[in-house]
Amino acid sequence: MGLLFKKQAQTIQLLQDEVRRHHQFWEAVGKPIKKRKLDTDYFTARGRFAKLIADLFTMDELELICFNLGNFWTDLTGVSLLAKSQGLVEHFQNRHQMYKLIDELQRHRPGVEWPMI
Numbered sequence: 001m002g003l004l005f006k007k008q009a010q011t012i013q014l015l016q017d018e019v020r021r022h023h024q025f026w027e028a029v030g031k032p033i034k035k036r037k038l039d040t041d042y043f044t045a046r047g048r049f050a051k052l053i054a055d056l057f058t059m060d061e062l063e064l065i066c067f068n069l070g071n072f073w074t075d076l077t078g079v080s081l082l083a084k085s086q087g088l089v090e091h092f093q094n095r096h097q098m099y100k101l102i103d104e105l106q107r108h109r110p111g112v113e114w115p116m117i
Helices: 002-028 042-056 059-069 081-094 098-108
Strands: none
Touching (some): 002 098, 042 081, 059 081, 059 098, 081 098
C-alpha cells in the first residue's frame, strides 16, 4: 500500500509541475491563463480527457490536430476515435507536454474549458 501511495504522490507532483510550467510559459509571453482546479485522480482524469476529445472531434479533425503537433498519427495505437484519443493523451503525457495538446485543442474548440490533467 505504501508503494502505491508514493507512486500516486509522484504522479500528482509531476502533474502539478506540468501545470506550473504551462502557466509560466503563457505569463512570459504576455497571455496569462485562468487557473483551474487540477484533477489529481490520474487514471480517471486521463480517461475523461480522452473521452472528451473523442466526443468533440471527428477522426479527420483529430488527424489534423496530430499533423499540427508533429504528424505522429500512424504511431497512435487503435483504430477507433476513442482509442486514438487515448493514444494522443498518452503520447503527450509521457513526454510531459500536455500543455501543447491542450493549447491545440483550445485553438480548435475555444468554447470548451479543457481540464488540466
